[in-house]
Amino acid sequence: MGRRNVQEELHNHNVQPLNNDYVRSNPQARAQMKAKIAVRRRRRLAVFFVFAAVVIAALVKANMVQSERLAAKEESKAAVAAQLDEALHRQELLNLQLAKLEDDEYIAKLARKEFFLSEEGEIIFTIPNTSEKGNDEKPRDEKK
Structure with a gap:
């Protein structure tokens, strides 16, 4: 692999591409250029989709954690509401007893x-x- 890369690099350095009408209008060269552009586009889309998948997974996890917290707080709220009802009932009984003791x-x-x-x-x-x-x-x- 290393030798081949060195050879390609020397070849690219020593060879100058022709810039004439035939080369510019060559359908095979044009197809190769389109293929390179398509590969780059696919790579960009793949990177974008991987990034989007990571972001979506993070958002879903955050949503699940918040849902669990909300459920725990709702349970706590229900327990506190029950304690409040009990305390209000006890206060009402004490107020009635206080009113009776004034008689x-x-x-x-x-x-x-x-x-x-x-x-x-x-x-x-x-x-x-x-x-x-x-x-x-x-x-x-x-x-x-």
Whole structure:
């Protein structure tokens, strides 16, 4: 290979092409020139398509990664939304309890029930609850 390239180089250096009407109008030379141009064009197109394929593959991969991130964030958003709903429900219950605690009658009823406090002239009797399972006793208050 190396010897042949050297010979071609010497040949190209020593040989001067003819530039006359016959050579310029030679159909075989014209066909060779068109073939060289076609080969160059195919090579350029091949390089372009390889480059385009690499770019498209990179874009598809980036799209897949972003889709996975989006799905993970949507799951996280759903979990946070569930926690928010739970917190709002708990807050609503606490607000209701707070509103009840502002009522004096409710506080008096709660104190009588939980702490066995009584009003004047009221006697509290505790009666154990009878349960089907056994001796579970819960004090029950009754007013007389």
